[in-house]
Amino acid sequence: MGSDPAKIKAEALSDFSKFIGPMKVRTMKAAGLDIIEDKREGASVWDITGKKYIDCQTGSGIMNVGRRNPDIIDALKKALDTYDIGVFLLCSKPKADLAKKLAEITPGDLKCTIFGVGGGEANDAAIKIARGYTMKKEIIYAEKAYHGHTGFALSAIGRDAYKEPFEPLIPGFKMVPFGDIEAIKKTITDDTAAIILEPIQGEGGINIPPDEYLPAVRKLCDDHEILLILDEIQTGFGRTGRMFASEHWGVVPDIMTVAKSLGGGIYPISATIFKEEIQDFFIPHPFIHLSTFGGSDLGCIVGMAVIDYIQKHNLLDHTEKMGRKFRAGFDSLLKEYPSLLLEVRQKGLMMGLQYTNESIGPRLTKKMAERGVIAIYTGNDPSICRLMPPLVITPEEVDFVLNALNDSMKELSKEAGLGKND
Amino acid sequence: MATSQDILEALADYQVQCNENQRLRKMQRDWSKLLHFVAEDTGDKFTMNVVKGEIISFESGTNGTPDIIVTTTSENFCDMFWGDLNPSQKYLQGEIRVKASQEDVVRLDAITMIIWPDA
Numbered sequence: 001m002g003s004d005p006a007k008i009k010a011e012a013l014s015d016f017s018k019f020i021g022p023m024k025v026r027t028m029k030a031a032g033l034d035i036i037e038d039k040r041e042g043a044s045v046w047d048i049t050g051k052k053y054i055d056c057q058t059g060s061g062i063m064n065v066g067r068r069n070p071d072i073i074d075a076l077k078k079a080l081d082t083y084d085i086g087v088f089l090l091c092s093k094p095k096a097d098l099a100k101k102l103a104e105i106t107p108g109d110l111k112c113t114i115f116g117v118g119g120g121e122a123n124d125a126a127i128k129i130a131r132g133y134t135m136k137k138e139i140i141y142a143e144k145a146y147h148g149h150t151g152f153a154l155s156a157i158g159r160d161a162y163k164e165p166f167e168p169l170i171p172g173f174k175m176v177p178f179g180d181i182e183a184i185k186k187t188i189t190d191d192t193a194a195i196i197l198e199p200i201q202g203e204g205g206i207n208i209p210p211d212e213y214l215p216a217v218r219k220l221c222d223d224h225e226i227l228l229i230l231d232e233i234q235t236g237f238g239r240t241g242r243m244f245a246s247e248h249w250g251v252v253p254d255i256m257t258v259a260k261s262l263g264g265g266i267y268p269i270s271a272t273i274f275k276e277e278i279q280d281f282f283i284p285h286p287f288i289h290l291s292t293f294g295g296s297d298l299g300c301i302v303g304m305a306v307i308d309y310i311q312k313h314n315l316l317d318h319t320e321k322m323g324r325k326f327r328a329g330f331d332s333l334l335k336e337y338p339s340l341l342l343e344v345r346q347k348g349l350m351m352g353l354q355y356t357n358e359s360i361g362p363r364l365t366k367k368m369a370e371r372g373v374i375a376i377y378t379g380n381d382p383s384i385c386r387l388m389p390p391l392v393i394t395p396e397e398v399d400f401v402l403n404a405l406n407d408s409m410k411e412l413s414k415e416a417g418l419g420k421n422d
Numbered sequence: 423m424a425t426s427q428d429i430l431e432a433l434a435d436y437q438v439q440c441n442e443n444q445r446l447r448k449m450q451r452d453w454s455k456l457l458h459f460v461a462e463d464t465g466d467k468f469t470m471n472v473v474k475g476e477i478i479s480f481e482s483g484t485n486g487t488p489d490i491i492v493t494t495t496s497e498n499f500c501d502m503f504w505g506d507l508n509p510s511q512k513y514l515q516g517e518i519r520v521k522a523s524q525e526d527v528v529r530l531d532a533i534t535m536i537i538w539p540d541a
Contacts, residue, residue, distance in 0.1 A: 023528070026535055030510035161525040165452065359519050366514050382524055415516045 075305035108252030115295020120148020130194035144204030206352025241348030269299030432503035450475030
């Protein structure tokens with residue numbers, strides 16, 4: 001293989017197609033996103049051919065502190081002088097340090113942690129803990145929910161297409177509409193162990209619940225001795241302008257799951273954080289849920305560096321400011337392109353653009369890619385574009401994204417097929 | 423502009439291509455859908471019935487409640503069923519519109535990829 005970037009790219013795409021999956025390459029090419037990531041910095045990523053993109057997808061929110069954040073890289077490099085992954089059965093200082101830090105920064109009396117590698121694993125652990133602790137079986141979850149593709153988490157996904165080929169799944173899972181407290185009331189039984197929700201649905205289309213919803217769910221859980229699991233995997237670590245989205249509504253779950261940005265885009269790690277009384281389940285079963293790579297020493301050191309960075313650089317305030325700047329731009333787009341843009345859903349830098357029909361999402365994704373912005377429609381609904389840039393995005397980069405949106409919409413508004421999608 | 427007969431001939435070839443491709447049949451064996459095709463320039467409409475990955479029928483006119491509605495020009499339909507155009511490209515240009523779940527949109531593209539890998 002030579003050093004010609006175009007040739008390297010072509011070979012990489014060809015090998016990816018042959019050895020990983022042809023439809024992935026085909027889909028990415030069609031969307032103008034057949035990018036081979038090369039240099040990464042802040043809110044930007046460069047294709048191997050040199051084209052620069054502002055990354056508003058960020059692996060659905062794993063890069064809150066920016067891509068290849070130098071502080072996080074330094075922490076990992078320094079850790080490598082001493083540490084490796086560690087032996088999962090043994091106790092470790094980095095694990096203890098991060099668990100203690102998570103207890104400090106999570107709301108209310110969340111205190112104890114089980115570490116994992118990814119978000120699905122964290123939700124698996126949460127659901128297992130809920131069943132084990134309550135000795136009840138039923139789990140209530142929401143339509144359009146996304147909790148990961150592993151066993152228990154998959155059973156709680158609110159999208160049939162992810163589940164149907166693998167049925168029968170784990171029994172005892174009951175789906176309700178998101179945001180509908182009455183539906184939960186009707187679904188609760190004496191055997192309900194937990195309700196699992198995202199405070200704001202990400203994959204589902206940036207669905208923000210009514211203000212009274214989460215507090216009402218909390219009260220229902222208290223009244224019926226049901227555990228509340230909040231999945232903050234996309235919403236956590238400052239994404240919405242608070243350290244955790246549940247803080248917007250003053251709700252403390254019994255179990256919180258976090259992942260994605262805890263690893264700073266550098267090293268995978270997840271955590272299932274729960275109240276102290278739930279620890280009683282583990283006293284007689286200390287080794288009932290294990291993860292070889294979960295909470296590795298290196299991952300825990302990276303997690304600590306991420307939290308330190310967010311706090312030291314006031315990223316929550318910056319997120320609020322950049323969120324307001326985006327909002328002002330979105331308001332102009334709403335006025336300028338009412339035939340394309342129906343609604344904006346936003347908390348901080350968790351943003352969703354609801355288009356007027358489902359053909360627009362894929363088409364705008366392609367046009368944005370042409371203009372140097374990675375902004376992809378959600379899997380659950382192609383009429384919604386999810387924007388989750390790094391929280392370190394600069395005002396100039398926000399303007400760049402907004403200008404790309406404006407230019408893309410201007411071009412699209414002159415094209416065919418914007419009527420009813422039938 | 424293509425006639426209704428042109429599209430029916432293209433559909434007949436498409437049916438043969440799909441049904442004789444054993445890899446595709448195996449891949450799509452969990453896929454049963456009723457599709458409507460609407461030619462926006464001529465007003466011609468067609469129905470295709472796919473059962474467990476096999477195209478068991480197609481006909482003029484729309485029958486039943488469709489799972490998928492594909493709308494484009496008569497010419498695009500002919501080109502698409504003959505394998506002479508890349509439907510993903512036309513979809514992203516707004517020239518082909520598909521009313522369906524995302525999963526079914528991907529399935530349609532997968533069929534094209536298997537039958538005409540170079541399209």
